[in-house]
Amino acid sequence: MEKINIKTLSNExxxxxxxxxxxxxxxxxxxxxxxxxxxxPALSSNHAMYAGIEEVGCPDCIKILKxxxxxxxxxxx
Numbered sequence: 714m715e716k717i718n719i720k721t722l723s724n725e726x727x728x729x730x731x732x733x734x735x736x737x738x739x740x741x742x743x744x745x746x747x748x749x750x751x752x753x754p755a756l757s758s759n760h761a762m763y764a765g766i767e768e769v770g771c772p773d774c775i776k777i778l779k780x781x782x783x784x785x786x787x788x789x790x
Contacts, residue, residue, distance in 0.1 A: 714738065716768035717775055723785055728769065730761030740766045742774040750774040 719728050722742065729749055730740035741749040745747040749755055751773035769775060 714770060715772075716769050716770050717742070717778060720767065724776070726776055726783075728761045729755050729759050730766060731757040732760045732781050734765050734771070735766060737770075738766075738768075739770040739772075740747050740768065741771045742769045742778060752779045 719726060719742070725745045726743075726756045727745070728740045729743035734740045741751060741755075743749050743752060743755060745783075749771075751771055753771075769778070
């Protein structure tokens, strides 16, 4: 599974995820003022942040980051 370290993105992005995202390693990229890139509502506590997760694992968020040229595609799948 491809992941993107949140530290490689600008400061307007952070990690967001509920308990399920922590367990499945699918934390979202949260853009300040907009929410999760993939559109998943951020309605829970940010368990991904509490758990110290630093990598975006949501395939839809990663796809959007690539489409917006926020990251380089190195073929890591």
